[in-house]
Amino acid sequence: MKTSFILSALLVLTVWGAGCASPDARIKRSPEIFARLTPEQQALVKEGKVAIGFDADAVRLAVGAPDRTWTRTDAAGVSEVWSYTTWTNDRGYPLYRGWYHVGSGLYPYYLNEPARKEQEYFKVVFGPDGKVTAIEQDSR
Secondary structure: OHHHHHHHHHHHHHHHHHHHOOHHHHHHHOHHHHHOOOHHHHHHHHOOOOOOOOEHHHHHHHHOOOOEEEEEEEOOEEEEEEEEEEEEOOOOOEOOOOEEEEOOEEEEHHHHOOOOEEEEEEEEEEOOOOEEEEEEEOOO
């Protein structure tokens, strides 16, 4: 009985967590941002895709918050770069990116993998006007 309850709770949490990470869930949380996008942009956001010309709010709706940000300065000026990463083990398999609770803190599961590697799989570059000027994506 106890095991059944724990498995049911894990299933509910997994489904809930997956829903929070989807474009649909992000659109429901920010319908005013979604409403101001063009129909073409709205279609891309619903598919979880980013396009040249998107602003930061549209990118967040489509793919979520970045894992890391930094600024880049080149001949064209100063750009903001958003990076999306994942963790893999030494064989290249993706690692689960959830959290577990120990004591008074939350810790990522992938910290238990001794040979873990962070891998950037997606990058968005915003120009000085705050619009996406470049998109880089891992081809794998």
